[in-house]
Amino acid sequence: MEAEITIGMPLYNKRKYIEKTLESVFNQTYQNFELVISDNHSDDGTDEICQKYAERDKRVRFFRQKENIGALENFKFVLDQARTPFFIWLSGHDIWHPQLLEKLLYSFKKSKDSDLILVFPKVIAPSLNVEYKWLRGKDTSHIDNPIERYKIILRPGSFAVYGLWKTEALRKIKFRKTIVSDALILASASLIGKFKIEEEAIFYRTINHPPMNRKSILIRQIKNLYPKNKIYEVAENITSQKYRDFVYSLILAFELMKFILGSVKICLSADKLNKNITQKEKIYLALWSILSIPYFLHLFRYPENKYLQVYGKLFESLYKIKRFIYQRWEK
Numbered sequence: 001m002e003a004e005i006t007i008g009m010p011l012y013n014k015r016k017y018i019e020k021t022l023e024s025v026f027n028q029t030y031q032n033f034e035l036v037i038s039d040n041h042s043d044d045g046t047d048e049i050c051q052k053y054a055e056r057d058k059r060v061r062f063f064r065q066k067e068n069i070g071a072l073e074n075f076k077f078v079l080d081q082a083r084t085p086f087f088i089w090l091s092g093h094d095i096w097h098p099q100l101l102e103k104l105l106y107s108f109k110k111s112k113d114s115d116l117i118l119v120f121p122k123v124i125a126p127s128l129n130v131e132y133k134w135l136r137g138k139d140t141s142h143i144d145n146p147i148e149r150y151k152i153i154l155r156p157g158s159f160a161v162y163g164l165w166k167t168e169a170l171r172k173i174k175f176r177k178t179i180v181s182d183a184l185i186l187a188s189a190s191l192i193g194k195f196k197i198e199e200e201a202i203f204y205r206t207i208n209h210p211p212m213n214r215k216s217i218l219i220r221q222i223k224n225l226y227p228k229n230k231i232y233e234v235a236e237n238i239t240s241q242k243y244r245d246f247v248y249s250l251i252l253a254f255e256l257m258k259f260i261l262g263s264v265k266i267c268l269s270a271d272k273l274n275k276n277i278t279q280k281e282k283i284y285l286a287l288w289s290i291l292s293i294p295y296f297l298h299l300f301r302y303p304e305n306k307y308l309q310v311y312g313k314l315f316e317s318l319y320k321i322k323r324f325i326y327q328r329w330e331k
Helices: 018-026 046-056 071-080 100-110 133-138 146-153 181-192 214-225 230-236 241-268 279-296 306-319 322-330
Strands: 005-011 033-039 060-064 086-089 116-125 164-166 194-204
Touching: 005 018, 005 071, 018 046, 033 046, 033 071, 046 060, 071 086, 071 214, 086 100, 100 116, 100 164, 100 194, 116 133, 116 181, 133 146, 133 194, 146 181, 146 194, 146 279, 181 194, 181 241, 214 241, 230 241, 241 279
Parallel strands: 005 033, 005 086, 033 060, 116 194
Antiparallel strands: 086 164, 116 164
16 A cells, blocks of 8 residues: 655754654654654764664655755654555654654545645643643635735644645645744645644644744754855854854845745735635735735844844834725725
């Protein structure tokens, strides 16, 4: 029997967690899958463990990158290897409930809605005793209008990306190298089809780094996106905390602008993802993105960063007139 689901695992230095994660895959009640692992040139022995699993089970295809290609490229690499109608990503430090694949696939197959392209699980962080209830707001299975789906989905906080996808839909999406790139993947996908949460499928999120504020999280994402960027190496080696923060503030402001530009590009080419979207709706979405994203990314909550303050104030002024603009477009 041919595999029905491809599990994509992009990895980098996960030796501490990888065996428990892999065991949660092989302990699934649903076994008709292939597992594609791409080690992003780890230096902690992650590749050695993965190679052993590949030798044990013919469903495992293991790749080791010759150099660190960056986190986003590694995520795309495992997707490109998929040969099945369904696809799901799994991080190398997280754990699946034994019935996760079974529940997600059943939820897909029992649905009569051909527009459904993603079913995602409930996410729990056991170490924090937290269930991410805001994920329920990502369920757009009841919304037929792609414009309204986009406005709901384009927010930070993107664990829904770790759900079960229709592979053909996911392959239509352009992966844009920005911070919070998974949010742009979901935003693009929302224009193609609907998302549904499956409460009976459970994904356990393992926190593998110390608590961080939002600015630190974004900086970490930038480093993971561009592992060989000389500018970031220089910034890391600046001995003065004041000047290092100054350089990172400039980098962060630039990357935030790239994120907004990426979202605008998605809006202006939305008809390529969904032929039913009109020119007027494309412009409306682009305006909505420009005016709304600074709030989603909390640009107005970095009082120590004068560059983001200026940027935030500019868009805060524009934000005040957005209701008028939307009303004009909707007439």
